[in-house]
Amino acid sequence: MEVIYLAGGCLWGVQAFIKTLPGVTSTEAGRANGTSNTLEGEYDGYAECVKTTFDPAVLSVKKLMEYYFEIIDPYSVNKQGIDVGKKYRTGVYSENLSHIQEARVFIDKRPDAGRIVVETLPLTNYVRSAEEHQDRLSKCPNDYCHIPNELLNKYKQ
Numbered sequence: 001m002e003v004i005y006l007a008g009g010c011l012w013g014v015q016a017f018i019k020t021l022p023g024v025t026s027t028e029a030g031r032a033n034g035t036s037n038t039l040e041g042e043y044d045g046y047a048e049c050v051k052t053t054f055d056p057a058v059l060s061v062k063k064l065m066e067y068y069f070e071i072i073d074p075y076s077v078n079k080q081g082i083d084v085g086k087k088y089r090t091g092v093y094s095e096n097l098s099h100i101q102e103a104r105v106f107i108d109k110r111p112d113a114g115r116i117v118v119e120t121l122p123l124t125n126y127v128r129s130a131e132e133h134q135d136r137l138s139k140c141p142n143d144y145c146h147i148p149n150e151l152l153n154k155y156k157q
Helices: 013-016 061-071 097-108
Strands: 002-008 022-034 045-052 092-093 119-122 127-130
Touching: 002 013, 002 022, 002 061, 013 022, 013 045, 013 061, 045 092, 045 127, 061 097, 092 097, 097 119
Parallel strands: 092 119
Antiparallel strands: 002 045, 002 092, 022 045, 022 127
């Protein structure tokens, strides 16, 4: 199994979508690439993200990027849907540098590559979100989500 961290705005919908993908074995709501070891106060530069554990024999990073790009606006800086702020930026983070390279290759091969503002960086820090944020849309299906329901349910098995 391998792990990659995907930030795509409010993590509730991102987690709900990612956990339905073939080859994803587990997900966890969290925050990536901040400057502290806690989530107190203003989150100290963290991006809301989903820690994604996947089986590379079933799901390649390239295919994962294809899925991920279905649910994000890759041209938007620090904003997805109505959520605005640095913590809602898009990003792909990993401790495995080949994941970062594969994500960059995927972006660079797109015809709109010059407009894409998705961060592709090594993971420098990760903090798990509070329990109330884990699988939030499963627990509270009427909560706000910037991802349309048809996408959230597109790959449910």
